[in-house]
Amino acid sequence: MNINLTLIGQSITFALFVWFCMKYIWPPVMGALEARRKEIADGLAAAERGQHEQELAEKRAVEHIKDAKGQASDIITQAQKRASEIVEEAKGDAKTEADRIVTGANAEIEQETNRAREQLRQEVVTLAIAGAEKVLKREVDKDAHASTLNDLATQL
Amino acid sequence: MAGEALTASGYIKHHLQNLTYGKFPESHEQAGSWGFAHTAQEAKEMGFMAIHVDTMFFSILLGALFLFIFRKAAKSATEGVPGGLQNFVEWIIEFIDNSVRGSFTGKNPIVAPMALTLFVWILLMNLMDLVPVDWLPQVAGIVGSTVLGMDPHHVFFRVVPTTDPNATFGMSLAIFALTIFYGIKIKGIGGFMAELTMQPFEAKSIPMKVLLLPINFFLEFVGLISKPISLSLRLFGNLYAGEMIFILIALLFSSGIGLGIFAGVLQWAWAVFHILIVMLQAFIFMTLAVVYMEMAHHSH
Secondary structure, three states: OOOOOHHHHHHHHHHHHHHHHHHHHHHHHHHHHHHHHHHHHHHHHHHHHHHHHHHHHHHHHHHHHHHHHHHHHHHHHHHHHHHHHHHHHHHHHHHHHHHHHHHHHHHHHHHHHHHHHHHHHHHHHHHHHHHHHHHHOOOOOOOOOHHHHHHHHHHO | OOOOOOOHHHHHHHHOOOOEEEEOOOOOOOOOOEEEOOOHHHHHHOOOOEEEHHHHHHHHHHHHHHHHHHHHHHHOOOOOOOOHHHHHHHHHHHHHHHHHHHHOOOOOOOHHHHHHHHHHHHHHHHHHHHOOOOHHHHHHHHHHHHOOOOOHHHOOOOOOHHHOHHHHHHHHHHHHHHHHHHHHHHHHHHHHHHHHHOOOOOOOOHHHHHHHHHHHHHHHHHHHHHHHHHHHHHHHHHHHHHHHHHHHHHHHOOOOHHHHHHHHHHHHHHHHHHHHHHHHHHHHHHHHHHHHHHHHHOOO
8 A cells, every 4th residue: 555656657657558549549440430430421422312313313214204105196196197198188189080081081082972973974974975976966066066065064 | 375374364464465666775684775575564664665566567468458459450440341359449439439528528639548548448457356366466476486486475466456546546646737737738827826716716806816815725726636636546445445355255265165155156246246346437537537637628
């Protein structure tokens, strides 16, 4: 229980231990703790950011799908419209063509009729002339009564 | 234990005597020379010029052990996943850091490492109390008699440094010096003296101040001085009492088989309870040291 030099020795020992602890133990451990705390905080922040970004991406994806759907239905509508237009056009064309053909045919028929009629007329004229020639062979000069005969032929 | 006169009081006295190395007094036959004290009387006569070899040995050994382990962990400390040792060290350091933050508001890089050193060091020294009281002194007796050629009865050996008031006072006086140093550094010499003389009784007029000065100074000075004394005596008293009870229990071992078994149970029970005291005293010493530092940094 004697108080002696041990007192001073202990004080010095204590001071040295505190100095060593302050210099070589406390800073690196606290540094590591602080760095880890920061790393964890950063990681959490990054995770939150990632989640937020994912949510945004999902929203964007939904919008994209909606847009695509709209565009697709637009395209389909346009295509249907175009198809019916094409059909209508084709119908119109066909009708015009048919009309043209019919008209052409009618014209041709008329032409043929006219030609046949003309031919018939000529033949009738020729026949009539032939008949008349035969009748009038003697008294009517073919050249002198040609105009009269032609008049007659047109009236037929 | 060893020796011819094995009485209960002799046993206890032997266990409470430090291994003292010092300068023999004038009255001694080896006056002026240095050596180990052979008896408690000799150790006492050596006065201040002596050193407790066992206290110094164990305190330095345990302190070095603490610093070695913590330095090892600190050197390889990474911010990644910590290993077992680093985890343990970080756990203690965070615990100390939290309690220091709780009671110390100033900015001083010395306080937290000081608290860590105090806590772990005192804890380790206190834990030496749990080693059965005769083991290490017996080993020391054998070593002393075979290596140094001493009478084993004269090899005193106390393994718990904190049961030596020199150790506890050494720490508390160092803390006391720190508190005074920072008190003067922060508040200035005037502020420090004002704190000693202008309270607790405050006065407006100068004559009243002068009148109250002696009373204030007396009260504050007693308060100032009582801090290191109570700090060290609390730790010393608790550990000394604990060690004394271990010694008394150990006495029962030599009193027959029934009492021996009873003593074994008692020793176990007291050791379990003592773990609590050991931790608590280390924590209280650390916390109070931090509180005293806080008081030095802020005027109250």
